[in-house]
Amino acid sequence: KAGVTQTPRYLIKTRGQQVTLSCSPISGHRSVSWYQQTPGQGLQFLFEYFSETQRNKGNFPGRFSGRQFSNSRSEMNVSTLELGDSALYLCASSLEGQAWEQYFGPGTRLTVT
């Protein structure tokens, strides 16, 4: 079974721009979660999507948003990028009822200049 895939793997953007990251979950997984990983703050939960609806949300500003499509693929969008948004963005998927077992993707490394 193919693992979680994320595209692109690396991205460089300028302050003020917006960015969209993509995540394809493991086949059969309907829950997709997003995390931000930085050296200073560690791994922080952004949000979880299930059946095209945001089910849970972390403590991030409204500039961070996401969506999920009917095939469970998910996108994350960050608008008006700030330098502090530079991070590794991880996506993870899980089976319904087993949210505790997150299968992580390789991440997208976003650099904001």
Add this chain to the structure above:
Amino acid sequence: AQRVTQPEKLLSVFKGAPVELKCNYSYSGSPELFWYVQYSRQRLQLLLRHISRESIKGFTADLNKGETSFHLKKPFAQEEDSAMYYCALNGIRGGNKLTFGTGTQLKVEL
């Protein structure tokens, strides 16, 4: 608010020595606690969860509600145990809202 604390950034032990990775949590309800591991050049993956009470790769972790701790232990460290270990808490039933600790890098020396 839920919070997970891992006080050690780096733990270095010799092969064959016991290992204890510390994790303390703050949560008002009944938490679900987990240990995730990331080996070099691999993805983050689940190691064990407190409900299952399993021993995975020789590691065990006991939830101590009185001390709000969930320390990860292994009696005899192996070289292949060298990795980054994250303690995590999920305070949501029926969904995911994992809170991770900052992680402990375990280095097993020969």
